[in-house]
Amino acid sequence: MAGEQQDWRRIGEQVRLARLSMGVSQQELADGVGLDRTMLAKIEAGTRRLDGVELARLARMLKVSMEYLIEPRPAVLSHRTALLTEETDTAAARSSERLEIALVQWLHDVQQLVDLGVLRSGPPLRYPGTVASEADGRAAARWLRQETGLGTAPIDSIVNLCERSGQWVLVTDLPGDGASLVEGDLAVAVVSTQGEPGRRRATAAHELGHLIIGDEYSTDLGVSTSRAAREAVIDAFAAELLLPVDALAGARTDDGPPTRDQLIKYAADYRTSWLLALRQAEQAEVIDGTTRRAWSHLRPTRAEFLEALGWTPQPDLAAVRVSPSYAHAVFAAWRTNRITRARAIELMYGELTDEDLPAQEDGELAP
Incomplete structure (x- = not known):
């Protein structure tokens, strides 16, 4: 046939x-x-x-x-690349393909838990306004912060925020940055652990932006807009989500613009990269372009970031692989014999080992 x-x-x-x-x-x-x-x-x-x-x-x-x-x-929402062929076979193309394979398999894993009735996944949040410029992207980020009750506070867990927005995030060791897709009412994303923590959070926020704003085939950005312009809008969303311009309003005082140490404190508190903090400070008009360019070459050391935080270790996307609700759903599915012990460990993507689970109970499904 x-x-x-x-x-x-x-x-x-x-x-x-x-x-x-x-x-x-x-x-x-x-x-x-x-x-x-x-x-x-x-x-x-x-x-x-x-x-x-x-x-x-x-x-x-x-x-x-x-x-x-x-x-x-499924069609990948945010990571469309040239099709991998023998002619386009490069290390970057391979990494991109493996990341998309991981994304599709992650979608299947989340869907399994939804189908088993142990994971609830409602329609994801969508920005109701028009998005056709970087300013609109920033407005969408402020809308999401309002919808989730964040105000201008730092985001404690970007994975949790994505979950609350209707996007299930997997953190993977695969090379690359991130990718995301939407299948019906199910939205998923993968974020690579490679790169420093600020970059990982920016990647997660970027993928969330693709969900909140929508892809280029269904939004006011339109198919006539270049991919670079569309990605710039999503980057503006991510920057405003991670470190709102309004949060930097108090950085300028009667004594003048903030010092470098003061901006390091903002970058540390909001757990962003130094360059993102500088761009947002310029957007907030608390520093000028000349200062931003000069300070971009004076990147803070790890000691400076820790000093700004009072030497308190901060979590990032390296330790957590899946969101709390997803992890709870996996455990619930295993405890009720809907999945095997081996499958439960597999679904946790390295966050659990066999020794972490309680002793096997009578009546558990055979592997």
Whole structure:
């Protein structure tokens, strides 16, 4: 049937993309799963069907779930890149593809918990106003802060804020920055741990901006706007969300503009990068462009940040992999025998080990 043939072409394409993202050749993958290379070429072309055993072997070798290979791949909301091919096969393209694979698998994991009835996920928040400029992006961030009761206070946990906004965030060790998508009423995002903490928070805020404002195919930014211009609007949203201009209003006193140490305190309290704090200070008109450029080369040391915080360690996106509600849902699903112990550990993405779970209870599902 034509429909079946199209499904096999799709599955073959996802095998090919996963293979390229791993940086392995057809011959290497074929050897790893016990197939002839010509057979694998036919699989990738969609002209040869797979049985369950072959599919499982491919998924294991490619480090993806069988569901990822079988299910249609949703359109990525914020991380659209050129299609990975043999001609565009670079380290950056591979990293991008692996991040999108992680995003799709994360969507499936969240959907499983929703389907089991242990995780509630309502419609995500959407900014009701028009967004066609960076100023509009900042207005959207102020709206979200108002909606979530933040005012101008620092965001304690960006993962929690994303959850409250209807976006489920996974923190991953994969290289890259972040990506997000929306499937129906389910919104998910992945954020890489690579880079310093301020950058991770900015990435998470950026992905949240894509959700709150919407993508380029459904907003006032429009398809005629360049991708760079659209991303600049989202960056303005993220900066205003993390460190509101109004929070910096008191930085200028009768004695003049703030000192560098005073701005370090703002960056430390709001846990932003130094460059973001400087850009927001200039936006708030408490420093001028000349000062911003000069101070951008005088980045604070870790000791200066800790001194500003009174030497109190601050959490970031390295320690937490999933949001609290998601973690609670995983534990609830395991305690009620809806998932196996192994699946519970898998769903926690390294935040739990087998030793962290209580002793196995009678009647638990077999692995």
